[in-house]
Amino acid sequence: MVEINQPIARTSPKAWMTVRDADLYEGLLHSLAKRRLGAPVRVVEWGIGRSTLWYTGVFEALKIPYFWLSLDHDWNFFESEIRGHLVGRLNTVIVKGDEVASKLHTVTRHARGLCAVVYDAGELWPSVEGHERDRDADLDEYVDLPGRLGGTYDLAVIDGRKRRRCLLEAARILSADGYAILHDAWRRHYHCAWNAFRSGRRFGDEWWIGSPIETDFTDVLPSHAFEHHHDE
Numbered sequence: 001m002v003e004i005n006q007p008i009a010r011t012s013p014k015a016w017m018t019v020r021d022a023d024l025y026e027g028l029l030h031s032l033a034k035r036r037l038g039a040p041v042r043v044v045e046w047g048i049g050r051s052t053l054w055y056t057g058v059f060e061a062l063k064i065p066y067f068w069l070s071l072d073h074d075w076n077f078f079e080s081e082i083r084g085h086l087v088g089r090l091n092t093v094i095v096k097g098d099e100v101a102s103k104l105h106t107v108t109r110h111a112r113g114l115c116a117v118v119y120d121a122g123e124l125w126p127s128v129e130g131h132e133r134d135r136d137a138d139l140d141e142y143v144d145l146p147g148r149l150g151g152t153y154d155l156a157v158i159d160g161r162k163r164r165r166c167l168l169e170a171a172r173i174l175s176a177d178g179y180a181i182l183h184d185a186w187r188r189h190y191h192c193a194w195n196a197f198r199s200g201r202r203f204g205d206e207w208w209i210g211s212p213i214e215t216d217f218t219d220v221l222p223s224h225a226f227e228h229h230h231d232e
Contacts, residue, residue, distance in 0.1 A: 015051030017183065021204040022051070024225050028181070028209075029055055031220040032154050033064045040065040040112060042153045044146045044173065047160025047183075048072040048116060053085050056114045060091065068114045069149075073142050073161050075120040086116070094118070097141065117145060124161055127187075137161070147173050159183040164193040167210075171196035174212055179220065182208040186231035205230040 012022035032041050041064065045052065048070045059066045072078055075096065086092050091113025095103050097120055119142050126135040143165045146153070155178060156170035163182060167190070170180040180197065182190060185208035194200045197210030201217055203225040209217055217226075 014054040016049050017051070018205045021183075021207055022054075024204045024207065024221060025051065025181070026055065026058065027222070028179070028220055029058070029155070032179075033059075033066075035220075036065075036154065038065065040067050041155070042066070042151070042175075043068045043155045043157065044153045044170070045070040045157040045159070046072075046142070046162070046166045047158070048078060048082055048118070049159065051159075052114070052116075053082065060089075060113075065112060067112055069146060069153075070114060070116045071142050071145060071160070072116070072118045073121040073137075073139055074123055075118050076122070078116070078118045082116075086114070089114075092116070096120070100141065100145065126161075143169055152178065154178050156180040157183075163190050167193035168196050171210075171212065177213055178211065179217075180210045182210075186229070201226060202229050 010019045011017070012019045014022040014026065029041065041059070043066065045068065052068070052070050056066070056068050083094065086094065093113070093115045095115070095117045097118060100117060119139070121137050121139060121142075124137050125131045139162050143162050147169055151173075152175040153173055154175055156174060158166045158170060158180065160166070167180060167182060174180060184206055185202060186206060194208065194210060198212055199215045199217070200208060200210040202208050203217070203221055206229070209221070211217070
């Protein structure tokens with residue numbers, strides 16, 4: 001789940017992030033689709049939100065083949081904010097976290113569209129004073145599921161809980177030329193996980209991008225993306 005209690009100017013209708021960041025994210029997805037030459041773009045995402053709905057909707061509207069595995073830790077949030085927008089939507093599978101073991105075949109066989117796996121750990125706000133014990137929540141399955149399912153991904157999006165661990169997991173399951181992007185990258189306690197990637201760079205207002213190969217990322221993002229970040 002994306003943290004929405006931090007004020008950000010000019011929030012995009014596409015996502016709970018700035019207009020600039022949302023547009024750059026969309027441009028990155030289009031760059032990956034062009035690179036795939038008609039093969040499905042494979043995305044894994046920790047943290048379901050408005051962006052999940054928007055960007056998978058863009059893929060559907062443009063008939064771009066994709067597989068999008070999205071994970072979240074808060075079933076009540078998903079039920080109140082997200083699920084209603086997915087009812088009746090084609091190429092969508094929803095699996096509750098405690099049913100993953102019995103429905104693993106459903107997840108692994110869902111090769112196209114959106115697969116949302118949502119756990120029921122409740123609201124967790126470890127960065128909020130008085131909620132420090134939320135850091136001890138057991139979210140092992142939420143972090144580890146993509147690796148257990150097998151396969152690799154063209155893009156890993158880290159915008160939920162346990163972001164350092166999710167970055168490390170992303171480094172393991174990316175394709176050889178894949179990318180990981182981290183939102184709220186100005187938070188310094190995430191930075192230690194950047195070392196898991198051969199290349200890394202800030203972009204947009206609050207993003208960081210990493211890759212297992214040597215790159216400056218200008219093949220998938222415009223040069224202006226690397227200027228003027230949120231914490232400068």
